[in-house]
Amino acid sequence: MRLEYFQLIDRIVEVKLADRKIRSEATVPTASTIFEGHFPGYPLMPGVLLIESMAQTSGWLIVGMTGFKRMPFLAAVKDAKFRNFVSPGQRLSLSAQLAHEGSGYMVMQASATADGKLVCNASLTFRIMDFPNADMHKHMLDLAKKIDFPMEALADG
Amino acid sequence: MPSTFDTVANIIAETCDIPRETIKPESHSIDDLGIDSLDFLDIAFAIDKAFGIKLPLEKWTQEVNDGKATTEQYFVLKNLTARIDELVAAKGA
Numbered sequence: 251m252r253l254e255y256f257q258l259i260d261r262i263v264e265v266k267l268a269d270r271k272i273r274s275e276a277t278v279p280t281a282s283t284i285f286e287g288h289f290p291g292y293p294l295m296p297g298v299l300l301i302e303s304m305a306q307t308s309g310w311l312i313v314g315m316t317g318f319k320r321m322p323f324l325a326a327v328k329d330a331k332f333r334n335f336v337s338p339g340q341r342l343s344l345s346a347q348l349a350h351e352g353s354g355y356m357v358m359q360a361s362a363t364a365d366g367k368l369v370c371n372a373s374l375t376f377r378i379m380d381f382p383n384a385d386m387h388k389h390m391l392d393l394a395k396k397i398d399f400p401m402e403a404l405a406d407g
Numbered sequence: 408m409p410s411t412f413d414t415v416a417n418i419i420a421e422t423c424d425i426p427r428e429t430i431k432p433e434s435h436s437i438d439d440l441g442i443d444s445l446d447f448l449d450i451a452f453a454i455d456k457a458f459g460i461k462l463p464l465e466k467w468t469q470e471v472n473d474g475k476a477t478t479e480q481y482f483v484l485k486n487l488t489a490r491i492d493e494l495v496a497a498k499g500a
Binding site: 325326350351352353354355357375377 | 464
């Protein structure tokens with residue numbers, strides 16, 4: 251994770267476009283100014299950032315489903331549950347599955363585990379839009395390389 | 408079996424916390440009921456699931472933006488339910 255760049259995903263582990271599923275992983279940094287406030291003497295990964303981790307994982311599946319032609323924007327978070335604390339240095343395994351593909355929107359079920367325990371899950375709704383500009387499209391393509399997005403998976407979708 | 412209108416009105420009432428009795432076939436979902444685009448996504452999701460269809464929201468929005476259709480054609484509830492019935496019929500054809 252590079253919290254300062256809001257990059258919550260380290261690596262895409264697997265994309266199964268035919269099954270509308272994705273898995274990713276991310277390691278919570280051992281040090282961050284965030285932990286100075288959340289909380290002093292008891293650092294915990296904030297729940298909102300866990301949601302963002304699930305949203306980014308879901309988002310990569312959606313980008314892949316559109317063949318990197320469209321961009322998801324988080325529109326709603328429902329039934330978010332934080333079931334266990336996440337501490338600095340812990341490795342998260344994230345997964346997301348398409349629940350519904352609508353016209354211009356998608357609903358995903360996402361979850362994260364750490365050390366084999368479910369730490370959070372939520373239903374996430376995204377608006378799907380054309381990339382607003384070429385810079386953003388390029389940024390996503392560049393980032394996809396950095397996090398090992400399997401571009402060959404696009405051929406299977 | 409409830410009518411298409413009743414199903415849609417119940418979805419709107421539940422999703423948007425709008426009193427069911429205020430939702431009429433003549434109601435404009437945006438102008439009369441005050442449903443915004445985000446709430447409409449929830450409604451579309453529930454309608455898609457309830458009827459096993461995919462409301463073509465992007466196409467409708469594009470038509471309205473291009474001046475080829477009015478919002479009344481798609482978002483007045485009696486018109487919306489007619490569209491849903493068409494989509495359900497097309498699915499079964």
